[in-house]
Amino acid sequence: xxxxxxxxxxxxPSTPGGFVTYDASDISHEMSFLEMLxxxxxxxxxxxxxxxxxxxxxxxxICGTCGxxxxxxxxxxxxxxxxxxxxxxxxxxxxxxxxxxxRALGFPIVRDLVVDRSAFDRIIEAGGYITVPxxxxxxxxxxxxxxxxxxxxxxxxxxxxxxxxxxVCPNGAAQLFTAAKIAHLNLLPQGQAERWARTVNMxxxxxxxxxxxxxxxECTSACPKDISLDFIALMNRDYASGKVKQRRLTGQx
Amino acid sequence: xxxxxxxxxxxxxxxxxxxxxxxxxxxxxxxxxxxxxxIGTGLAGASAAATLxxxxxxxxxxxxxxxxxxAHSIAAQGGINAAKNYRGDGDSIFRLFYDTIKGGDYRSRxxxxxxLAEVSNEIIxxxxxxxxxxxxxxxxxLDNRSFGGVQVSRTFYxxxxxxxxxxxxxxxxxxxxVGIGTVKLHTRAEMLEVVLKDGRAVGVVVRDLATGEITTxxxxxxxxxxxGYSNAYYLSTNAMACNGTAIWRAxxxxxxxxxxxxxxxxxxxxxxxxxxxxxxxxxxxxxxxxGRIWVPxxxxxxxxxxxxxxxxxxxxxxxxxxxxxxxxxRDVASRAAKQQMDHNKGVGPLHNGVYLDFRDSIERLGRxxxxxxxxxxxxxxxxxxxxxxxxVPMRIYPAPHYTMGGLWVDYExxxxxPGLYAIGEANFSDHGAxxxxxxxxxxxxxxxxxxxxYTVGNYLAKYLNTDPVSSEDPVFKDxxxxxxxRLSMFMGIKGSRSVDWFHRELGMILIEYCGMTRNRPGLExxxxxxxxxxxxFYKDVRILGDSETLNQSLEKAGRVADFFELAELMCRDxxxxxxxxxxxxxxxxxxEDGEAQRRDDEFAYAAAWEWTGADSEPTLNKEQLxxxxxxxxxxxxx
Ligand SMILES: Cc1cc2nc3c(=O)[nH]c(=O)nc-3n(C[C@H](O)[C@H](O)[C@H](O)COP(=O)(O)OP(=O)(O)OC[C@H]3O[C@@H](n4cnc5c(N)ncnc54)[C@H](O)[C@@H]3O)c2cc1C
Ligand code: FES
Numbered sequence: 001x002x003x004x005x006x007x008x009x010x011x012x013p014s015t016p017g018g019f020v021t022y023d024a025s026d027i028s029h030e031m032s033f034l035e036m037l038x039x040x041x042x043x044x045x046x047x048x049x050x051x052x053x054x055x056x057x058x059x060x061x062i063c064g065t066c067g068x069x070x071x072x073x074x075x076x077x078x079x080x081x082x083x084x085x086x087x088x089x090x091x092x093x094x095x096x097x098x099x100x101x102x103r104a105l106g107f108p109i110v111r112d113l114v115v116d117r118s119a120f121d122r123i124i125e126a127g128g129y130i131t132v133p134x135x136x137x138x139x140x141x142x143x144x145x146x147x148x149x150x151x152x153x154x155x156x157x158x159x160x161x162x163x164x165x166x167x168v169c170p171n172g173a174a175q176l177f178t179a180a181k182i183a184h185l186n187l188l189p190q191g192q193a194e195r196w197a198r199t200v201n202m203x204x205x206x207x208x209x210x211x212x213x214x215x216x217x218e219c220t221s222a223c224p225k226d227i228s229l230d231f232i233a234l235m236n237r238d239y240a241s242g243k244v245k246q247r248r249l250t251g252q253x
Numbered sequence: 254x255x256x257x258x259x260x261x262x263x264x265x266x267x268x269x270x271x272x273x274x275x276x277x278x279x280x281x282x283x284x285x286x287x288x289x290x291x292i293g294t295g296l297a298g299a300s301a302a303a304t305l306x307x308x309x310x311x312x313x314x315x316x317x318x319x320x321x322x323x324a325h326s327i328a329a330q331g332g333i334n335a336a337k338n339y340r341g342d343g344d345s346i347f348r349l350f351y352d353t354i355k356g357g358d359y360r361s362r363x364x365x366x367x368x369l370a371e372v373s374n375e376i377i378x379x380x381x382x383x384x385x386x387x388x389x390x391x392x393x394x395l396d397n398r399s400f401g402g403v404q405v406s407r408t409f410y411x412x413x414x415x416x417x418x419x420x421x422x423x424x425x426x427x428x429x430x431v432g433i434g435t436v437k438l439h440t441r442a443e444m445l446e447v448v449l450k451d452g453r454a455v456g457v458v459v460r461d462l463a464t465g466e467i468t469t470x471x472x473x474x475x476x477x478x479x480x481g482y483s484n485a486y487y488l489s490t491n492a493m494a495c496n497g498t499a500i501w502r503a504x505x506x507x508x509x510x511x512x513x514x515x516x517x518x519x520x521x522x523x524x525x526x527x528x529x530x531x532x533x534x535x536x537x538x539x540x541x542x543x544g545r546i547w548v549p550x551x552x553x554x555x556x557x558x559x560x561x562x563x564x565x566x567x568x569x570x571x572x573x574x575x576x577x578x579x580x581x582x583r584d585v586a587s588r589a590a591k592q593q594m595d596h597n598k599g600v601g602p603l604h605n606g607v608y609l610d611f612r613d614s615i616e617r618l619g620r621x622x623x624x625x626x627x628x629x630x631x632x633x634x635x636x637x638x639x640x641x642x643x644x645v646p647m648r649i650y651p652a653p654h655y656t657m658g659g660l661w662v663d664y665e666x667x668x669x670x671p672g673l674y675a676i677g678e679a680n681f682s683d684h685g686a687x688x689x690x691x692x693x694x695x696x697x698x699x700x701x702x703x704x705x706x707y708t709v710g711n712y713l714a715k716y717l718n719t720d721p722v723s724s725e726d727p728v729f730k731d732x733x734x735x736x737x738x739r740l741s742m743f744m745g746i747k748g749s750r751s752v753d754w755f756h757r758e759l760g761m762i763l764i765e766y767c768g769m770t771r772n773r774p775g776l777e778x779x780x781x782x783x784x785x786x787x788x789x790f791y792k793d794v795r796i797l798g799d800s801e802t803l804n805q806s807l808e809k810a811g812r813v814a815d816f817f818e819l820a821e822l823m824c825r826d827x828x829x830x831x832x833x834x835x836x837x838x839x840x841x842x843x844x845e846d847g848e849a850q851r852r853d854d855e856f857a858y859a860a861a862w863e864w865t866g867a868d869s870e871p872t873l874n875k876e877q878l879x880x881x882x883x884x885x886x887x888x889x890x891x
C-alpha cells in the first residue's frame with residue numbers, strides 16, 4: 001500500500017518546526033507503524049535527507065518510550081494500543097497520516113517527534129516509592145495482601161509512563177499518570193506508612209510541571225493500558241485527607 | 254595472566270557468610286567520601302545505584318534512556334525464581350543451586366551460583382516490601398508457578414509483567430535516592446569509554462544524546478550494568494537499543510570477555526513477517542504447558558493447518574522426548590525446531606515457523622480455562638499476526654534472546670580491571686552455557702541489591718582519603734579526544750548505506766553460522782565475512798545530520814561498529830569450544846541420536862578472552878571450573 005505522511009520536523013528545542021510531507025510507498029500491511037517509519041527513514045537516508053527522529057525501544061508496548069500523535073490521537077486509532085503495537089493493516093491505501101510529537105508544556109520537544117518527559121521522574125522522586133532500605137524487609141508472606149487489593153494495585157501499576165494522558169489533555173495535565181502511581185502504592189498495606197506525605201508531595205510536584213485537571217476524562221481513553229479514572233478520584237480523596245493529616249501530624253492544626 | 258576467581262575457602266554454604274565477615278568495611282561516615290559510577294538502570298543497575306546511595310556512597314548513574322524506568326528489564330514477562338519453598342514441594346537453596354548449575358550444563362562457577370540461590374529469598378522480601386504487586390492467592394499469600402527445566406514451583410510473577418513491576422520497584426528505590434541527593438541521575442547519557450589510570454578504572458566518557466556534548470566523569474569505582482548483546486544478531490527479542498558498547502569498550506581496555514559464544518535462543522517467538530522486521534516478539538514459555546508443537550509430516554506441505562489430518566502431523570518433541578515432551582529446555586526445543594526448518598517443514602506464509610496448537614487443550618479444558626491462563630498472550634499474538642490462536646494454531650520460531658557470556662568477573666563481581674565491576678546480564682557469571690527461565694531477573698537483583706554493595710567496599714577501603722583522579726588529568730583528556738575522534742570519523746565517512754543495512758547483514762551472518770547450531774567451516778566462513786563487512790562499513794556507512802544534536806544514526810553507528818568486533822569474538826569462542834553444551838551446539842559434537850555432547854575433560858572451563866589490539870588475535874585465558882558439590886551428569890530429557 002501507499003500512504004502519505006505529514007510529519008512534524010523540528011531541529012531542536014528552540015528552533016521553529018513545521019510539517020513536511022513524505023510519500024511512503026510499497027508499505028506492507030504486516031508492518032508495524034514504526035517499521036513503516038523505519039522504511040521511510042531508510043529511503044530518506046538513501047536520498048541524502050536527515051532521517052526522522054522518534055523515540056522507541058521495546059516495540060512490545062511495555063517500556064513506554066514510543067509515543068506519537070497520529071492524526072491527532074495519541075498512539076493512533078487503535079484503542080489500548082501503544083504506537084509500537086499499531087500495525088499498518090489499520091490504515092488504508094492512499095491514507096494521509098499526520099504524525100506529531102506529544103505537545104504539552106510539561107514535555108518540551110527535543111527534536112522532531114522526540115520529547116523530554118523527565119518531569120515524570122521528578123514526580124516519582126517526590127514520593128512515588130515505599131521506603132525500604134535494602135535488606136530491611138520482613139519475610140514476604142508476613143503481611144498477607146487481600147487478592148482484590150493486590151489486583152487493583154497491579155491495575156494501577158500497569159502504567160507505562162508514556163505520557164499519552166498528558167498529550168491528549170487540553171490542559172496538559174498529568175493527573176492520570178500521577179494517580180496511577182499513587183494508587184499502586186496507596187492501595188497496598190506496605191504503602192500505608194507514607195500514604196499521606198506521598199500523595200501531597202507527588203501532587204504538589206505534578207502541579208509545578210503540568211496543567212490543572214478539569215475532569216474531561218480524555219486521558220483514560222488515550223491510555224494504552226486502560227488506566228481507570230477511578231484512580232484520580234482516589235488520589236483527590238487522599239490528597240484532601242493528606243493535607244489535613246499532614247497538618248495534624250506536624251502539630252499545625 | 255592467572256585468573257583468580259577469589260572464591261573464599263570453606264564449605265559451599267558458608268562461603269558468602271565467611272566472605273562478609275572477613276571483608277574490609279567502609280565506616281558509614283566514610284562512605285560519602287567515595288564516588289561510584291553506575292552505568293545502566295535496568296534491574297541490576299537501578300538496584301545497585303539505589304542501595305549504594307542508601308549506604309551513603311556518592312553515586313552517579315547513567316542511562317541512554319530518557320528515564321531509568323525504560324531499561325530493557327521492563328520487558329521480562331514470565332517471573333523470578335526464589336528458593337522460598339512456599340509450596341512445600343521440597344525446594345531449597347541447594348535445589349535452586351543444583352538446578353541452575355545443571356541447567357547451565359556445568360559451565361558456571363559453583364560458589365557464585367550458590368550465593369545467588371542464597372540471596373534469592375531476600376529479593377522476594379525486598380521487592381514485596383517495596384510494593385511489587387506479585388500475584389497472590391485468595392488467602393493473600395504469594396502465588397507461584399513453575400517454569401521449564403525444573404520440577405518445583407518457585408517462580409514469583411506479576412501477571413505477564415514481572416520485569417516491569419520489579420524494575421518499577423528498583424527505579425522507585427533509585428528515585429528516592431535521587432530525591433534525597435545521594436544519587437545523581439544522568440538520562441539520555443551514553444557511556445562511550447571507560448577511563449583507566451595505572452591499570453585501575455577511574456571514570457568514564459559520556460555523550461549527552463540530546464545535545465551531543467561529551468563529558469568526562471571520575472570516580473573511585475565504575476560499575477557496568479549495561480545488559481546483554483543479543484542484538485548482535487540484529488533480530489532478537491531484546492529492545493531495539495540494547496547493545497554491547499559498554500562491555501566492549503571495557504574489553505578493549507583490558508577487561509576479559511568470557512564465553513562470548515554462550516547465547517540463548519528462545520523457542521517461542523513470533524516468526525518474522527517480512528524483510529522489514531525490526532525485532533522479534535517473545536511469547537511466554539508458559540504457553541508450552543498447554544500448546545502442542547507440530548509440523549506437517551510432509552515437506553513443503555501447502556495445506557493450511559486445519560486441512561492436515563492428525564495422522565500427517567509430526568508432534569516431534571513429544572515423539573523424541575516422551576518424558577518432557579513440549580516442555581524440554583529452551584536450547585533443546587529451539588534446535589529441534591531448526592531441524593524441522595532444515596527439512597523444509599516450516600509453516601506459515603514465509604515457511605519460517607512451527608505450529609503451537611491449543612486445539613486439544615481447548616477441547617479438554619474449555620476455552621474459558623485457556624482464556625484465563627493466556628488471554629493477554631493470545632491478544633498480543635493476534636495484534637501482531639492478525640490471526641486468532643483460538644481458531645488457528647500459533648506459529649512460533651526461535652529467536653536470540655539472552656547472552657550468558659559477558660565480562661569475566663570474580664566472586665566479587667570485579668572484572669580483570671581493578672575497580673571495574675560488571676553486574677546483571679553484562680557479566681558472564683551464573684548461568685553457564687544455558688540460562689533457566691526466570692533466573693535472569695533473580696541474578697540482576699541479586700548482584701545489584703545484595704552482592705555488589707558489599708563487595709565494592711572491600712576494594713574501596715584501600716583508597717580511603719584519596720580523591721578520585723581529577724577529570725583534568727591527561728587520561729581523561731586523552732579518552733575524551735579518542736571519543737571525539739571516533740565520532741567525527743563516523744560522521745566523515747559519508748558513504749552510501751544506512752547503519753541498519755550493515756546491522757542487518759551482520760545479523761544474517763551471525764544467525765546463520767553462530768546461531769542455534771555451529772560447525773567449523775561455518776564459523777570459519779563467518780570469521781572471514783564479518784571482517785570484510787566491517788571494512789565495508791567503515792568505508793560506506795552514511796550518517797547524515799550532525800553530532801551536536803539528537804542523532805540516532807550516529808548512536809547506532811558506534812554500537813554496530815562494536816557489534817562487528819563482538820560478533821567476531823563470538824565466532825572465535827564458538828570455534829575454540831570443541832564441544833556441545835547448553836546453547837552452544839557444535840554439530841561435530843553430538844551423540845548418535847543428535848543430542849549435545851559435552852567434553853568435560855577438556856572444556857570444563859570458562860573461556861576468558863583478552864584483547865591484544867585491533868590487528869592481533871585475542872589471547873585465551875582459562876578459568877578451570879571445579880565441581881565439589883555436584884556430580885557432572887549428562888542432561889537427558891527423553
Ligand atoms: C522479552 C524478554 C523477556 C524476558 N523474560 C524474563 C523472565 O521472565 N524472567 C527472567 O528472569 N528473565 C527474563 N528475561 C531476561 C531479563 O529480562 C534480562 O536478562 C535482564 O532484565 C537484564 O537486566 P540488566 O539490568 O542486566 O540489563 P538491562 O535491563 O538491559 O539494562 C541495561 C541498562 O544499561 C543502560 N546502558 C547500556 N549501555 C549503556 C551505555 N553505553 N551508556 C549508558 N547506559 C547504558 C541501558 O540504558 C539500561 O538502563 C527476558 C528477556 C527478554 C528479552
Ligand atoms: S516502544 Fe516500548 S512501549 Fe512502544
